[in-house]
Amino acid sequence: MPFKPLVDLDPEKLEKASKLLCELFSVPSLRVYQTEVGQNVLKGISTFLDIPTGGGKTLAFWFPLFYYWEPGNTDKDCQKTILVVGPLTALMQSQALSLAERGVPAVAITANSENPDQLLKVSGSLLSLTAN
Structure with missing residues (x-):
């Protein structure tokens, strides 16, 4: 599904996104x-x-994911995929692991990934399983 930019942002969802990011990543x-x-x-x-480095770029670009995503919510509007492209394999793997450890479905696909197509299928299954 193609990205459709929002014209109006929901203040409640903005607050929820900020709160969830702060809770999950232990920032005030x-x-x-x-x-x-x-x-x-x-x-x-x-x-x-x-x-x-260390200034908080990651949380800034994850904000849109948390605007939509709610743990356990199976509503279609809460099931979004966010693609983050990064130049550092170890950082991408670390960030995906950090999200997964916090209950957020994530996968890192790198040049070292043996079967990227399978990772995407597994990631889709994780999203479905997590939502149920």
Whole structure:
């Protein structure tokens, strides 16, 4: 299903996304730029974020996932896939593992992945299983 940018953002869903990210990643609050970046992505606005390593880029770009995703909710509007492209294999694997450990379905597909098609199928199954 193609991405459809949002015109209006739901304030309750924005609050829920922020709260869930903070809870899962043990941060007291999101930084203003993290919320702004997440909202830009949801609105389909191309966004470039130039901050140092450890500055919170990951949470900023995961914000759209948490805008939609709710643990255990099988509603179609809560079942979105977020694709994050990164240059560092170890970082992508670490981030996918970090999400999975927190109950968020995630998979890292890299040049070292033996069967990317199978990983995508398994990932889809994980999304379905997690939602039930």
